[in-house]
Amino acid sequence: MNTIIFGPPGSGKGTYASFIEKKLGIVKISTGDIIREEIEKNTDLGKRMKEYANRGELVPDKIITEILKIRISEPDCMKNGFILDGYPRTIPQAQTLDKIANIDVIINLNVPDWIIIERLSSRRTCKKCEAIFNVKYVKPKVEGVCDKCGGELYQRDDDKPKVIKERIKVYQKQTQPLLKYYKGKIPFVDFECDSPDIPPEVNVEKILKKLKILGFYK
Numbered sequence: 001m002n003t004i005i006f007g008p009p010g011s012g013k014g015t016y017a018s019f020i021e022k023k024l025g026i027v028k029i030s031t032g033d034i035i036r037e038e039i040e041k042n043t044d045l046g047k048r049m050k051e052y053a054n055r056g057e058l059v060p061d062k063i064i065t066e067i068l069k070i071r072i073s074e075p076d077c078m079k080n081g082f083i084l085d086g087y088p089r090t091i092p093q094a095q096t097l098d099k100i101a102n103i104d105v106i107i108n109l110n111v112p113d114w115i116i117i118e119r120l121s122s123r124r125t126c127k128k129c130e131a132i133f134n135v136k137y138v139k140p141k142v143e144g145v146c147d148k149c150g151g152e153l154y155q156r157d158d159d160k161p162k163v164i165k166e167r168i169k170v171y172q173k174q175t176q177p178l179l180k181y182y183k184g185k186i187p188f189v190d191f192e193c194d195s196p197d198i199p200p201e202v203n204v205e206k207i208l209k210k211l212k213i214l215g216f217y218k
Contacts, residue, residue: 009168089178129146
């Protein structure tokens with residue numbers, strides 16, 4: 001099964017994708033993660049991407065497509081499929097994806113703005129190791145201190161309510177055309193999340209039930 005998971009920042013799509021990866025044995029692919037890995041490995045592609053990052057520029061679609069094409073052709077993806085997190089972001093990217101892979105189903109997370117703002121504004125990041133905690137849901141053992149390395153926890157600027165609202169607006173502007181692009185072409189699993197207190201594994205089971213109804217999960 002090849003799928004794309006869509007959801008606004010703070011909707012939990014990365015977490016849900018990781019659970020689905022384990023449950024179905026498919027590969028979670030985040031283009032952001034791949035870019036960081038290539039840069040860390042200092043590959044030829046990584047060097048090219050680092051140049052863009054150093055200039056404060058986005059990595060061109062052509063390079064993103066190149067690394068994605070390589071990744072989805074690897075044996076683990078060919079065996080059971082993959083779940084894309086963070087790609088595509090634009091119609092041209094979706095059109096390019098059509099040429100290199102067959103997408104079977106779209107998972108679309110619908111989460112109210114107030115839940116997103118509550119989740120992200122209570123998030124704290126370690127200054128040393130960048131581990132993430134949440135003062136409401138995943139509390140550190142000692143307030144303000146990272147469990148993993150003892151570093152100081154802080155609130156990133158993009159986790160502040162005013163910035164979160166802008167991030168949501170940008171996402172909606174970017175993603176609405178994509179949802180319209182795929183509607184009618186590919187089956188959708190629309191999932192409504194109406195409470196921030198429900199554990200992600202419970203929500204994932206609900207998503208899997210919907211996939212089962214469509215015949216993608218036994």
